[in-house]
Amino acid sequence: MQMDQIDTFLDLIETRSFNRTAERMGLTQSTVSARLVALEQAVGARLFTRSRAGAQLTTEGLKFEPHARLLRQEWTMARRAVLASGTAAMTLRIGVQNDLAPAHLGALVADFRALLPQAALYIEPDYSTQMCADLVTGALDFALLFTPKPQPDLYFETLAELPYRLISTTAETLASLAPETYVCANFSPAFEAAHRQLLPHLSATPLSVGQSSAVALLLAQMGGAGYVLETQARSLVAAGGYQMVADAPVIRQPVYAAMHLRNRTGTTHKRLTQAARRRMTPGAR
Structure with missing residues (x-):
């Protein structure tokens, strides 16, 4: 099993079309089909059926989907874990809604650094849709955004x-x-x-x-x-x-803290959420 097979499988879940997935991933349709066949052989089950209505998940495909999402996130986090981060104990990648950056980014980062002095922080202003996608794949650990995009892997909490x-x-x-x-x-x-x-x-x-x-x-x-x-x-x-x-x-405008569902009870993410809520709520500090 290879990660490009997992990526292809997850994209097919969104598109329900081998042709559309091929276009989105810059592949030929035969490559998409070959990747799916290889993945099905690796897991020992058929994951999709094809019809005029498009590609549909089988029962086995539905069971495999949450595991595929976790595999993709774990792989992204594993790759990040081996990157150099100086003497920091961990690296956190945090997304911030573009419109919050000019007025709040400096204060937020100062709060986060005081809260987690042992962490190396990577901060990226962006838009909600991209941040939600990055949280799903593990490219971001935590985000402050305007528009939650409901997905089974994500958890959102209203801040202010x-x-x-x-x-x-x-x-x-x-x-x-x-x-x-x-x-x-x-x-x-x-x-x-x-x-x-x-x-x-x-x-x-x-x-x-x-x-x-x-x-x-x-x-x-x-x-x-x-x-x-x-x-x-x-x-x-x-x-x-x-x-x-x-x-x-x-x-x-509502502001939300967003994170992967598996991190919602983690101490670090709880502390980041609390710090962001204090910063976003006038008079709460």
Whole structure:
């Protein structure tokens, strides 16, 4: 049994198509078939059946799936364990939602280092979908994200709800805001849905971005209005040139701690979760 066979098997579970898996993995369809045959021979059971509806897991395939996921994660972690990490007792790879990085990354990393001085930390700002995928494969150990992607191998815990405020270079109220100068924030599906419900007339504007820092940069260059994290909004207003749009609703974005299901009761992951919750919750420290 080889890991490329496991990877192919797990991709087939997602695609239900030998052709689609071949495209996604940059292989020929015959190579995908050969890998599956080799894996079936190794485990001694047929894992998929083919039909016009696509590839379907057999009963044996369903039983093998959780073991295949664990094998892939263990292999990733084993490869990481032998990499050089200086004198550190362990290496932790932590993902942080891109939009949290400018305002919170420094403080979070300081908290984590104080909490785990024996660990070498690798920090990677990213988007929720990729972080969930990396947690499944073992490429990440822990993540702070906006959008949980339900998977059988992942565990999510709500940490806080971060407030976003609408700021403007010109408008004091929603009535005086020009839609053509509005930068529509699209930080997550949850944020987008709340924005559409609260401000439907501003949800189809011609410019949309996915980070507070990008909103701020565009406003600095072009003027207009847009939602940014409340901490950033207050800093920008205090520096001058911006004002809070007084009657605009505050939109709150949930933040989640995410980890592999097998780590949810681990001491290290519990301590990381608690530290992140304290940092994300105003007044909790």
